Amino acid sequence: xxxxxxxxxxxAAELTPQQQVEGQLMCYCGCAGLTVRVCTxxxxxxxxxxxxxxxxxxxxxxxxxxxxxxxxxEKIRSAPTKRGFDLLxxxxxxxxxxxxxxxxxxxxxxxxxxxxxxAARESSxxxxxxxxxxxxxxxxxxxxxxxxxETR
Amino acid sequence: MADFGTLCxxxxxxxxxxxVIASYNGWRAASGELVLSAERxxxxxxxxxxxxxxCLESCILTDRFELEYVASYSNRALPLPYKLAALWAGQSGxxxxxxxxxxCYAAGITFLNRRRNRPLMPIVVTTLAVVMTFFLVLVNxxxxxxxxxxxxxxxxxxMNPQLQNPFMAIHPPCLYLGYVGLxxxxxxxxxxxxxGSLGDAWFRSTRRWTIFSWFFLGTGVLLGGWWAxxxxxxxxxWAWDPVENASLIPWLTCTAFLHSVMIEERKKMLRVWNxxxxxxxxxxAILGTFITRSGVxxxxxxxxxxxxxxxxxGFLGLSVVVSIGLLLYxxxxxxxxHRLDSFVSRESSFLFNNLLLVGxxxxxxxxxxxxxxxxxxxxxxxxxGPPFFNAVMVPIAFGLVTLAGIxxxxxxxxxxxxxxxxxxxVPLWALAGGAAALxxxxxxxxxxVVSFAxxxxxIAATVMEFYWGTRSRHRVxxxxxxxxxxxxVDRNKRRYGGFTVHLGxxxxxxxxxxxxxxxxxxTASLLRGESFSVGGYSMRFEDVVREDxxxxxxxxxxxxxxxxxxQAGTLVPGQNFYKTGxxxxxxxxxxxxxxxxxxxxxxxxxxxxGRATFKAYLNPLINWIWIGGGVLILGAWFAMLPDLRERRxxxxxxxxxxxxxxx
Numbered sequence: 001x002x003x004x005x006x007x008x009x010x011x012a013a014e015l016t017p018q019q020q021v022e023g024q025l026m027c028y029c030g031c032a033g034l035t036v037r038v039c040t041x042x043x044x045x046x047x048x049x050x051x052x053x054x055x056x057x058x059x060x061x062x063x064x065x066x067x068x069x070x071x072x073x074e075k076i077r078s079a080p081t082k083r084g085f086d087l088l089x090x091x092x093x094x095x096x097x098x099x100x101x102x103x104x105x106x107x108x109x110x111x112x113x114x115x116x117x118x119a120a121r122e123s124s125x126x127x128x129x130x131x132x133x134x135x136x137x138x139x140x141x142x143x144x145x146x147x148x149x150e151t152r
Numbered sequence: 153m154a155d156f157g158t159l160c161x162x163x164x165x166x167x168x169x170x171x172v173i174a175s176y177n178g179w180r181a182a183s184g185e186l187v188l189s190a191e192r193x194x195x196x197x198x199x200x201x202x203x204x205x206x207c208l209e210s211c212i213l214t215d216r217f218e219l220e221y222v223a224s225y226s227n228r229a230l231p232l233p234y235k236l237a238a239l240w241a242g243q244s245g246x247x248x249x250x251x252x253x254x255x256c257y258a259a260g261i262t263f264l265n266r267r268r269n270r271p272l273m274p275i276v277v278t279t280l281a282v283v284m285t286f287f288l289v290l291v292n293x294x295x296x297x298x299x300x301x302x303x304x305x306x307x308x309x310x311m312n313p314q315l316q317n318p319f320m321a322i323h324p325p326c327l328y329l330g331y332v333g334l335x336x337x338x339x340x341x342x343x344x345x346x347x348g349s350l351g352d353a354w355f356r357s358t359r360r361w362t363i364f365s366w367f368f369l370g371t372g373v374l375l376g377g378w379w380a381x382x383x384x385x386x387x388x389x390w391a392w393d394p395v396e397n398a399s400l401i402p403w404l405t406c407t408a409f410l411h412s413v414m415i416e417e418r419k420k421m422l423r424v425w426n427x428x429x430x431x432x433x434x435x436x437a438i439l440g441t442f443i444t445r446s447g448v449x450x451x452x453x454x455x456x457x458x459x460x461x462x463x464x465x466g467f468l469g470l471s472v473v474v475s476i477g478l479l480l481y482x483x484x485x486x487x488x489x490h491r492l493d494s495f496v497s498r499e500s501s502f503l504f505n506n507l508l509l510v511g512x513x514x515x516x517x518x519x520x521x522x523x524x525x526x527x528x529x530x531x532x533x534x535x536x537g538p539p540f541f542n543a544v545m546v547p548i549a550f551g552l553v554t555l556a557g558i559x560x561x562x563x564x565x566x567x568x569x570x571x572x573x574x575x576x577x578v579p580l581w582a583l584a585g586g587a588a589a590l591x592x593x594x595x596x597x598x599x600x601v602v603s604f605a606x607x608x609x610x611i612a613a614t615v616m617e618f619y620w621g622t623r624s625r626h627r628v629x630x631x632x633x634x635x636x637x638x639x640x641v642d643r644n645k646r647r648y649g650g651f652t653v654h655l656g657x658x659x660x661x662x663x664x665x666x667x668x669x670x671x672x673x674x675t676a677s678l679l680r681g682e683s684f685s686v687g688g689y690s691m692r693f694e695d696v697v698r699e700d701x702x703x704x705x706x707x708x709x710x711x712x713x714x715x716x717x718x719q720a721g722t723l724v725p726g727q728n729f730y731k732t733g734x735x736x737x738x739x740x741x742x743x744x745x746x747x748x749x750x751x752x753x754x755x756x757x758x759x760x761x762g763r764a765t766f767k768a769y770l771n772p773l774i775n776w777i778w779i780g781g782g783v784l785i786l787g788a789w790f791a792m793l794p795d796l797r798e799r800r801x802x803x804x805x806x807x808x809x810x811x812x813x814x815x
Binding site: 073076078094104107114 | 385386387388391392393394421489490491492493494495500503504507508510511514515518519522526529530532533534535536537538539540543544548571738753755756767
């Protein structure tokens, strides 16, 4: 796999300002869902030319994006901003995962304790049960367990 | 013919409605006759819907343009396979097709269970018939496929050019088989809840049908990606379009179920969670159809829009209320003792896998629906596009990939840390070696390094699982290694089928990483004889090619390709100009190889100066996505094959259940 990858590796480059702006804007030609960067329609061609001209005239990528937002509205941004209400879009999935993850850790711990208590009860329930295994028996049991696990 | 089709759908509605009433009342009154009558009504309704589908297909094939549907989505010159596929090219046809698949499932399930699962069947039939009735109401009153025009056009408008692609002919049926298939486990879950028969019977049926739906849903998603790649002409395969997302979300929750159901099988816990996952998957499939068909979120797939949105929303709401109500009602019966033997065990790792899978489903759903929320709260419609999904999903995907490497290695119940480290030794060395090799090869993109290294880790862990199993079987039975391997996988189809699915998934991860992190592009406007290059490829514009078919006229450019100075074939990208006057479609040409694809698009041609404009993409490793998809499909297929050991376990479980009932 590394051999396959080698030629691509050196070629991966940082995004140019042009590509950055194109990636931040959606094409509005009707083939919704594609950014200006990847859309192949005539509208996107025109937009790319216009972006090139603006950047060449000295505008920063942020200024170019802001100009398009002013002209076409928020909808032209390819992703929500990280300010105000739109910040919710970014934060919620991770917050939900974090919350659910913490709850799960607590649950798993509780269930683990319940399992340990049950195991202890089972062993104390049988005081006259078989004597603890000898070292040799333990070694054999271990091997059986391992083989069962492997063939399962 | 059209009148007959309309009549069939009307009578089918009556039959399906009767199936709901008879089945439910038959269950309430414990009347076998009513239940039998309901089952026959399901067969009747299914037969009638099949006749309606045959009528519509026949109208399309015989160019009956007096029908609005035929005139809108077909024309005389449309090739035969696409005429057949025109059934699902538009709104009402695709809803009819959806209904037809549902009817096939309903009739099949009713027939297969004519002697099995009898206590559950009345409610299973009721649930299936309710869903059938809902779709029959849609095709009878809202999205009617047999509407006549006031006049008969000479020819039809033809099919959307982008749909005229072999993938598009098989992608929707696959996806629908998956989506609609989720109704079956849902029906069993509802039946188990309603009847209180929450033993093993429901989830045996449920698990089998969930794998089936998961398989088709996944295949449909992959084919959709492939279609987008070869047809849409932007060089990618996944745009996080709402409709693509809608098919991914239930697939993720199904994947979660297929893992967590194993805990239920072994430890009899998580029953509420598993029921919730089944219900959630069905509701998400309906939500997906709602998104596709209502045009609620404008997207490339919303070719058709109509007023069925509110009805869909109502049905969805009703399903949510009934499902949650039943789940709450049966909570006392569903309480099970939750115990884990250890924090480090297969069970707990599956719980975290579920967390990430459902978290991923939630993240995609959240991003898909956020524009509606934003519009409702701020009054501003925004876009949640690829940059958002890539940023949110990549970390979650890394977590999932890591777990795919660790879960199979951890033992059930309790894993000893020493043994775990033993088993992880080779994968961890592979991870370190892979990362070092990537860095040595000059790859500095951190995402790419992490992603490739994790994929190598999982592949090594999975291959080692095959190795350990074969070795220990060889030792125990004395068979040759090859025979031990074959009997090992044959005796544990679910386990090794599942591992093969993991391997396929990793190849997909490699393909996605390669094609997104190392993609290169170039644009050029050339006269005949001029060249441009991307990656190691050089492309020379030779001449213009024209081709005339009854359906369209093709105008393309012949481009000779060479790699490192050596000839590497000819590509002819172009555009199709349809005689029905639809917008021209871009026809890309691709030079496929395992190392990379050269993806060439003719974006424009100026006949005055003879200048052709090209866009070329170099997509490294992209074909591993489709190869991985193939491996994934093979693995899933293998896991679905009948398993003797599992059958024995099931019959033992059935016997135990019967004994405990008798006692």
